[in-house]
Amino acid sequence: MKCEEYLPLISGHLDGENSEIEERRLQEHLKTCESCRALLSEMERNEALLKESIVAPPADLTERIMREVPKEKQTASHRGKRWIPIAASGLAAAALLALVVLTNLPFLGGAGSKDAAMAENAPEYTSLTAVNPAEAAEGALSSDAMKMYAPEAAVVSETGSLQYGSGLDESSGLNAGALPPTEPLPRFAGRYVQTSPMLIVWNADGMQALSAFTPEELNEYAPFSANVVPSLYERFQAAIPLLRDFDRISPADGFGITVYTVPYETMIAAIDECVGVYENAIYYPAAITTPNACSVVLVDISE
Amino acid sequence: MIDIDEIKVIKRAVKGDADAFEQLVLAYQTPIYNLCLRMTGNPEDAADLSQETFLKVWKSLASFHFEAAFSTWLYRLASNTCLDHIRSVKRRPQLSLTAEDADGEEKAIDLPDPSPLPEEAAITKDENERLARAIQSLDEQHRQILTLRAINDLSYAEIADILGIKEGTVKSRLARSRNALRKILTESGNDAALCASKTQKGGCGVEV
Incomplete structure (x- = not known):
């Protein structure tokens, strides 16, 4: 495998989303590859930067939003409905x-x-x-x-x-x-x-x-x-x-x-x-x- | 994961309970605002788009039947609202590290002073600004997925749901996005260093 093919694994490692096999393969490679180690530490640093850069929303944001929301109870427009469909995103097996x-x-x-x-x-x-x-x-x-x-x-x-x-x-x-x-x-x-x-x-x-x-x-x-x-x-x-x-x-x-x-x-x-x-x-x-x-x-x- | 308490709050909000809705706003406004900020690069647009997103949520809550996790639905809405905005203004999102104050004067945005990381040198304010610029020069897709992952700390499965792509695609796209960001940061780092050395000899004329 070329170094560039380890990129997704380095990225997956940062997210903790590698499979066991992927992680093992990456760790093996890192032992012998200095440039990938450098890449990983650079990406770790960028990741920390990204996470550090979270800012607080403007103090009045909630108020701005809630101003547009009528306080009185909304009449549930679907009160008369008798059917509820639920289709969620989880996936059982392949289909x-x-x-x-x-x-x-x-x-x-x-x-x-x-x-x-x-x-x-x-x-x-x-x-x-x-x-x-x-x-x-x-x-x-x-x-x-x-x-x-x-x-x-x-x-x-x-x-x-x-x-x-x-x-x-x-x-x-x-x-x-x-x-x-x-x-x-x-x-x-x-x-x-x-x-x-x-x-x-x-x-x-x-x-x-x-x-x-x-x-x-x-x-x-x-x-x-x-x-x-x-x-x-x-x-x-x-x-x-x-x-x-x-x-x-x-x-x-x-x-x-x-x-x-x-x-x-x-x-x-x-x-x-x-x-x-x-x-x-x-x-x-x-x-x-x-x-x-x-x-x-x-x-x-x-x- | 199903958060039963959240389901109950959502249920109340669905029925038109404004207080319950406010709880949802409070719980999600920070990630949503940061998503919008990263997508647009502009704090004012970010606030407007956050507001627009939440109002869309309020109006369409009646049709929310727990088909997806509420957060997935919300992030998707916010993400699409931002993309619509970016496309409608038909320009690259402004790189804005300044904002107008009440008098219409431009002032620098207060970026948070990050606290030093344990094993890293302290992240400087400069670095943060450089990062903000770098993110804005990424293409929309890369910016979007990096933001969802890094700012909102979503799992690959959640990101896949939000973007309607496969988890494998999430993984490869994130890797490409990180690499693109890394390259931009490396280049801008070199430029900054170069510029700093030139400045002493009369400036490099590049606005950093």
């Missing part, structure tokens, strides 16, 4: 995992006529891919970036005719990532009752942040809109450890699960679409970072 937890969807699975009636009342919902059971079974969905788990699909699941992953359209590049379930898992087993919907786009940090709240706190938190039922909250908590290994989740665990894998490029659009269905959900796309593919997992935590 970014976005998880959508659905519970008690605001529609009733059942007769098609009921779905049609629901559709009329919920335009946002129907803007999603309308999955006709027959079409879905053939995998003949439209080529949108992502197929949302639609209520019609839930109906299909009850008949057992729709398998996992059949909603993915091969031609739209949806399978570019890993992690499609290998075996058909039972779809949402229960019927959906319109009560306490909660949508969570998840990865490790987001889920952890959520699980730090008690149900009371969640209920107090505006976006949840007092919809967290204690029994469901328990299911939610129980689901968290399982979901970390969602690809190994089994029917015996008692959760319905659907996985969609989308290429990274379409991930934000996919999650947006997924989230967008549920009327008031807000998704903050910039929170999603890195790799090549992501999986959007729908988990039913209804009992």
Whole structure:
């Protein structure tokens, strides 16, 4: 290795971000290379300079900012929202995992006529891919970036005719990532009752942040809109450890699960679409970072 | 890391609690101000941009759902606000070690007197000024990442999140930035030394 190739290691050393192997390699090299030792000490000095140069903000900065902030309580503009998406930046293993937890969807699975009636009342919902059971079974969905788990699909699941992953359209590049379930898992087993919907786009940090709240706190938190039922909250908590290994989740665990894998490029659009269905959900796309593919997992935590 | 207390403060701020928001301002104004100062090189712009950043935060708090760490979100906002500003004025950020006082007179900015480091010679005020100049002559990308790392002491993972790049890129970009800074400082150090010797013979005419 040439000296210049040690530059990132010297830099990483300053930040304490070298791996053990990198650090060992650097130390070996430093023993024999005077110029790299000199470089390191020069960079250490610059680093100290940089850190020393932190200045206090103007004394009136806080005041200037707070002057623009109205003292009266803001009316929470999203108080009526029932969905909270969480997409955080932590990364489990190689693929970014976005998880959508659905519970008690605001529609009733059942007769098609009921779905049609629901559709009329919920335009946002129907803007999603309308999955006709027959079409879905053939995998003949439209080529949108992502197929949302639609209520019609839930109906299909009850008949057992729709398998996992059949909603993915091969031609739209949806399978570019890993992690499609290998075996058909039972779809949402229960019927959906319109009560306490909660949508969570998840990865490790987001889920952890959520699980730090008690149900009371969640209920107090505006976006949840007092919809967290204690029994469901328990299911939610129980689901968290399982979901970390969602690809190994089994029917015996008692959760319905659907996985969609989308290429990274379409991930934000996919999650947006997924989230967008549920009327008031807000998704903050910039929170999603890195790799090549992501999986959007729908988990039913209804009992 | 999830800071539960901070989450609770954020939660209150999200609901429109101005006092909770003020706590967040107090907690983050120093790193944000320093980020803005390094990015623009100008204390007045830095104060304005810090203010702008926090007001953006206030206005968009309602859509903050803990998708990312609050700090990541904040640094990203500040960083983008600075870049927008730099690009909108369409000039190299001013190297400004002077500021106008109330009478419009230019005066030197008070740089903090650094305390001596244990095993190093004391960092002089000159060195600090030289550093400020050197940072301003780095390109935006280098200045940004060095600042996030050195001034705000963020981890590679956090920087990767803020900038939307991979950790490996953070590592290599930081190495390049440090090297670029080192070269500039070495050159300016030589210039200063040269200038000092020439000054005795009638000045070198270079404003340092």
